[in-house]
Amino acid sequence: TFGQRLNSLFANFRTVDEDFFEELEETLIEADVGFETAMTISRELQEEVKLRNVSDPDAVSAAIIEKLVDLYESEGENEDNSIAQAESGPTVILFVGVNGVGKTTTIGKLAHRYHEEGKKVLLAAGDTFRAGAIEQLAEWGRRVDVEVVRGPEKSDPASVIFDAVKRAKEEDYDVLLVDTAGRLQNKVNLMSELDKIKRIISREIPDAPHEVLLVLDATTGQNALIQAKQFKETTDVSGIVLTKLDGTARGGIVLAIRNEMHLPVKLAGLGEQMDDLRDFNAEDFVYGLFKG
Amino acid sequence: MAFEGLTERLQNAMTKLRRKGKISETDLKEVMREIRLALLEADVNFTVVKEFVKVVRERAIGSEVLDSLTSSQQIVKIVNEELTKVMGETAVPLNKSPKIPTIIMMVGLQGAGKTTTAGKLALKLKKEENARPLMIAADVYRPAAIDQLQVLGRDLEIPVFELGTKVNPVEIVRQGLAQAAENKNDYIIIDTAGRLQIDENLMDELAQIKALAAPNEILLTVDSMTGQSAVDVAKGFNEQLDVTGIVLTKLDGDTRGGAALSIRSVTGKPIKFIGQGEKMTDLDVFYPDRMASRILGMGDMLTLIEKA
Numbered sequence: 173t174f175g176q177r178l179n180s181l182f183a184n185f186r187t188v189d190e191d192f193f194e195e196l197e198e199t200l201i202e203a204d205v206g207f208e209t210a211m212t213i214s215r216e217l218q219e220e221v222k223l224r225n226v227s228d229p230d231a232v233s234a235a236i237i238e239k240l241v242d243l244y245e246s247e248g249e250n251e252d253n254s255i256a257q258a259e260s261g262p263t264v265i266l267f268v269g270v271n272g273v274g275k276t277t278t279i280g281k282l283a284h285r286y287h288e289e290g291k292k293v294l295l296a297a298g299d300t301f302r303a304g305a306i307e308q309l310a311e312w313g314r315r316v317d318v319e320v321v322r323g324p325e326k327s328d329p330a331s332v333i334f335d336a337v338k339r340a341k342e343e344d345y346d347v348l349l350v351d352t353a354g355r356l357q358n359k360v361n362l363m364s365e366l367d368k369i370k371r372i373i374s375r376e377i378p379d380a381p382h383e384v385l386l387v388l389d390a391t392t393g394q395n396a397l398i399q400a401k402q403f404k405e406t407t408d409v410s411g412i413v414l415t416k417l418d419g420t421a422r423g424g425i426v427l428a429i430r431n432e433m434h435l436p437v438k439l440a441g442l443g444e445q446m447d448d449l450r451d452f453n454a455e456d457f458v459y460g461l462f463k464g
Numbered sequence: 465m466a467f468e469g470l471t472e473r474l475q476n477a478m479t480k481l482r483r484k485g486k487i488s489e490t491d492l493k494e495v496m497r498e499i500r501l502a503l504l505e506a507d508v509n510f511t512v513v514k515e516f517v518k519v520v521r522e523r524a525i526g527s528e529v530l531d532s533l534t535s536s537q538q539i540v541k542i543v544n545e546e547l548t549k550v551m552g553e554t555a556v557p558l559n560k561s562p563k564i565p566t567i568i569m570m571v572g573l574q575g576a577g578k579t580t581t582a583g584k585l586a587l588k589l590k591k592e593e594n595a596r597p598l599m600i601a602a603d604v605y606r607p608a609a610i611d612q613l614q615v616l617g618r619d620l621e622i623p624v625f626e627l628g629t630k631v632n633p634v635e636i637v638r639q640g641l642a643q644a645a646e647n648k649n650d651y652i653i654i655d656t657a658g659r660l661q662i663d664e665n666l667m668d669e670l671a672q673i674k675a676l677a678a679p680n681e682i683l684l685t686v687d688s689m690t691g692q693s694a695v696d697v698a699k700g701f702n703e704q705l706d707v708t709g710i711v712l713t714k715l716d717g718d719t720r721g722g723a724a725l726s727i728r729s730v731t732g733k734p735i736k737f738i739g740q741g742e743k744m745t746d747l748d749v750f751y752p753d754r755m756a757s758r759i760l761g762m763g764d765m766l767t768l769i770e771k772a
């Protein structure tokens with residue numbers, strides 16, 4: 173099922189000429205792919221089309237999607253898209269990202285998924301800073317029926333997280349999902365706080381955190397690239413969650429992130445309810461880039 | 465990693481051109497390309513960029529830029545002037561009702577910063593005008609949205625009206641307005657739930673709240689890191705609610721904030737405030753010229769002029 177935009181893109185053209193690729197570039201730029209990446213993709217597609225010697229847009233459409241998926245995956249051969257699991261003991265997943273992207277909500281959704289799978293899930297309310305953040309996670313805990321470790325407002329997040337890791341170990345939890353306060357990547361102190369949090373987790377469980385998931389809002393433009401770079405530097409991000417894909421934004425910037433930083437997108441957020449979480453699917457995503 | 469700003473881009477392009485002396489049509493095309501790129505990298509919407517560059521090009525052709533040795537500077541000047549113009553020449557103050565209360569409604573996408581800005585705005589009014597605002601908690605959907613507003617209200621010593629999450633938001637606003645009338649609050653700030661502009665039911669809820677409260681100000685709150693879709697969002701909210709102003713949040717980050725230009729040009733509505741941090745005091749008046757420089761990455765404007 174091709175998106176409307178893709179269809180209209182192809183419907184407007186009887187031949188695959190320069191105008192065709194110009195329109196394709198526009199579509200990609202408007203999906204937040206970024207100028208450079210859009211040009212690279214267009215160039216590679218032009219070569220591909222020449223190589224296959226096709227001029228009919230219908231015939232070329234499949235090739236384009238195929239090529240885009242290839243491009244998305246080219247940097248990630250043999251890469252594991254699934255969420256890492258601990259060999260024994262609790263699997264610890266740390267969530268990081270800028271303000272308001274959907275960290276807490278994603279934790280709620282993922283907790284629901286694991287709980288449904290019969291796992292014993294614990295949440296750590298590591299955002300002690302933002303007004304109502306602890307209560308928000310606690311409410312998610314009630315909704316999806318899992319336990320939440322919390323400390324007082326404005327208390328040291330590291331100590332809450334320390335308690336949670338300890339409890340996860342002692343009480344044989346399968347999964348610990350750690351929430352953190354939103355922070356902009358240019359705030360040096362807040363970024364080093366994350367580093368500290370990560371070290372505290374590793375001290376308790378040497379191979380933890382098993383995943384550090386950077387949550388990105390699909391509505392974000394080129395700044396997402398800087399977010400990915402900075403967070404990767406401080407916390408050694410292992411994967412991306414792309415949220416708010418139910419809106420009109422396409423999240424095209426992850427194409428650039430994927431290729432420049434070798435960071436796979438692992439999960440996609442498609443709404444505010446507990447079931448609105450999907451494993452990321454490159455093909456769906458690429459189709460989505462063209463949705464009208 | 466920072467993106468190349470317009471000044472750097474133009475400087476590079478111009479250095480090449482300067483060696484040749486007079487600038488030709490083709491050279492101008494190259495310069496316009498650089499402007500286009502700088503704006504796209506700043507997240508200005510593609511269509512908005514196209515129109516904007518057309519205007520700049522016409523002005524450049526009409527001026528003596530083409531013969532000038534310092535044309536790089538002049539083009540930067542033209543771009544900056546045009547950008548400032550689009551952004552609105554001066555700061556626009558908050559709309560106020562001739563008699564109390566002035567009613568302000570916060571709207572926008574999920575996570576944009578509505579609740580935080582509601583608190584900041586209430587504090588600003590309290591500090592600057594000795595106002596007695598009431599905040600109404602009309603977000604019954606997001607977990608603990610009411611707690612969030614209550615915590616802010618508690619810290620700022622500003623009352624919050626709430627009826628829990630079981631009551632319809634329109635009804636909450638109705639009762640909140642009645643309470644404000646009784647307490648003679650001079651400002652009412654309504655915090656609404658984040659929603660997508662394509663969500664018909666939730667957009668209709670906002671329309672109902674608007675019809676009931678007849679707010680003096682409907683502030684569309686937008687995350688300054690927003691990319692190309694800022695245009696759809698702004699259009700969607702503006703067409704359905706006829707918003708009266710914009711708040712740009714999270715400008716304490718390192719985003720260029722090109723969304724500001726997109727939103728301005730599709731809605732024509734003034735950007736009134738900018739959020740520059742998570743603290744309640746981090747709300748500032750919007751200055752079009754500063755935003756223009758930021759979008760263009762022209763912190764180094766002065767250096768360029770000195771060098772030229």
Ligand SMILES: Nc1nc2c(ncn2[C@@H]2O[C@H](COP(=O)(O)OP(=O)(O)OP(=O)(O)O)[C@@H](O)[C@H]2O)c(=O)[nH]1
Nearest residue numbers: 271272273274275276277354416441442443574575
């Ligand atoms: N439409 C939509 N909304 C989402 C999605 N994920 C999260 N949200 C909403 O986005 C808003 C912010 O989500 P949070 O989970 O609080 O984000 P956060 O990153 O924890 O925010 P901070 O802790 O304040 O930095 C809430 O209103 C969520 O309901 C999604 O996939 N789609």
Ligand SMILES: Nc1nc2c(ncn2[C@@H]2O[C@H](COP(=O)(O)OP(=O)(O)OP(=O)(O)O)[C@@H](O)[C@H]2O)c(=O)[nH]1
Nearest residue numbers: 271272574575576577578579580658714739740741
């Ligand atoms: N750094 C920074 N963070 C901000 C700013 N404004 C809001 N935030 C943060 O952004 C996140 C989301 O803010 P909220 O006020 O909860 O956003 P909202 O629009 O009410 O979100 P929903 O009600 O879920 O739609 C929080 O972490 C805020 O602290 C700002 O100007 N700068």
Ligand SMILES: [Mg+2]
Nearest residue numbers: 275276299305
């Ligand atoms: Mg959170």
Ligand SMILES: [Mg+2]
Nearest residue numbers: 578579603609
């Ligand atoms: Mg809110």
